[in-house]
Amino acid sequence: xxxxxxxxxxxxxxxxxxxxxxxxxxxxxxxxxxxxxxxxxxxxxxxxxxxxxxxxxxxxxxxxxxxxxxxxxxxxxxxxxxxxxxxxxxxxxxxxxxxxx
Numbered sequence: 825x826x827x828x829x830x831x832x833x834x835x836x837x838x839x840x841x842x843x844x845x846x847x848x849x850x851x852x853x854x855x856x857x858x859x860x861x862x863x864x865x866x867x868x869x870x871x872x873x874x875x876x877x878x879x880x881x882x883x884x885x886x887x888x889x890x891x892x893x894x895x896x897x898x899x900x901x902x903x904x905x906x907x908x909x910x911x912x913x914x915x916x917x918x919x920x921x922x923x924x925x
Contacts, residue, residue: 825840825841825843825846826840826843827839827840827841828841858874862874
């Protein structure tokens with residue numbers, strides 16, 4: 825990783841430039857970890873998952889509404905404020921303790 829300072833007027837900010845090797849290693853690790861942990865995650869989770877998108881989530885909700893599964897209520901979440909309203913996050917290590925050895 826190489827750090828470069830960018831100047832704009834009187835302000836300066838540092839940015840990190842990663843080498844191609846760093847990017848290849850990072851992507852390789854992400855691919856392998858996804859194979860291990862993705863099957864363990866909820867099928868209802870769509871964020872940051874391979875081959876899933878926000879449009880897929882909307883499609884599932886739409887299908888459930890049309891089928892009558894969500895006929896009584898829908899839950900509205902403010903995702904921008906979710907972390908501030910959440911008091912406890914499960915440690916991934918505890919959730920996946922059987923897979924991490």
